[in-house]
Amino acid sequence: MQCYFCRKNLEIHDRVGRQHRCPFCSQDLHICKNCEFYDRAAYNECSEPQAERVLDKEKSNFCDYFLAGRGGSRTAPTDPAAEAKKKLEELFKK
Secondary structure, X not given: OEOOOOXXXXXOOOOOOOOOEXXXXXXXXXXXXXXXXXXXXXXXXXXXXXXXXXXXXXXXXXXXXOOEOOOOHHHOOOOHHHXXXXXXXXXXXX
16 A cells, blocks of 8 residues: 555555554545545545545545555646656657
8 A cells, every 4th residue: 555645655464444544654544545446537536336425535534445545646646846847858858
C-alpha cells in the first residue's frame, strides 16, 4: 500500500483499521483516497456500488468496503510549476 499524502510505500500485514496512521506522516490511512475503490470518475468517487457516501475523502471513515489500494495514484496531486517545466524540457529534447 502507498500513503496518499506522503507517497511512501507501507507494508501492511493486517486489515487497515479506522485508527491506523501512516508511520511517516501520521495521516489517517483508512481514507477513501487510499482505497482501491476510489475513482474520481465514478459516482460519489467510489467504484464500489454498495458503499455509503463519504463526504471528506481525506479523513478516516467507517466504510466496510475499504481495501488498501495505491494511495489515490490515479489522481495524485501534482505541482503545476514542476509539470510545466517537465513539459517544456520534453519539448526541447531530441
